[in-house]
Amino acid sequence: MTTADFTVVDTPIGPFTAIAAADGAVLAAGWTADAENLRQLIHSRLRPADLRRRDSLGAVSTAIIDYHGGDLTAIDAIPVRQHSGEFLTYAWEVLRKIPAGEPVTYTEYAALSGRPAATRAAANACARNAAALFVPCHRVLRIGGALGGFRWGLDAKRWLLDHEA
Known part of the structure; x- marks a missing residue:
């Protein structure tokens, strides 16, 4: 391309x-x-x-x-194209299925992605996600509800989570 x-x-x-x-x-x-x-x-x-x-x-x-503006499902039908190995590609697909307002922990996300012991790999999938919002990595939190990281800043992540709550 x-x-x-x-x-x-x-x-x-x-x-x-x-x-x-x-x-x-x-x-x-x-x-x-x-x-x-x-x-x-x-x-x-x-x-x-x-x-x-x-x-x-x-x-x-x-x-x-x-x-x-408030339509939290508006992003769901937009196609996304990213490239990586089998696990990351699948993990990004899993992120797209986490409903707005229902964030999960990195541990839960690893399990949803088929590798329950691979919490770091799940975190890596979030970190390497190039299509923020459309692949909503902001919906993954640390155990206890701490925000964890976000390429676009923790203030943005907090706004998104509050917007979806």
Whole structure:
């Protein structure tokens, strides 16, 4: 893939950028206005050589706006494309099935991903997720409810969890 489209949407947390392939699948997304930095998060097999800014990415932009406006399921039908090994790919699919307002611990997430003893691997899946929001890694917490980490900052993670509660 040579060129992918991106857009920046204003949200209550700050600017949110999404990069999408020609077929509309999200390749990367997060609370930043720096599309080039976001492009670097995309696996080298999928990473576009160039980015083209658009005012809107259609359904992707609508989902971002609707989610932040209160429709917590708006992101569910948007296709996502990430590349990695078998476990990470499956773990990202599992993240998409964790319902809004029902966060899980890293230990619970590891079990849901089929590797109950692999809490660190589950945390790694969250850390390597390039498509934040659409693959909602913010829904995974430490035991006891501590936030843990989040590429886009703990204030953003807290806002998302409160928004979904």
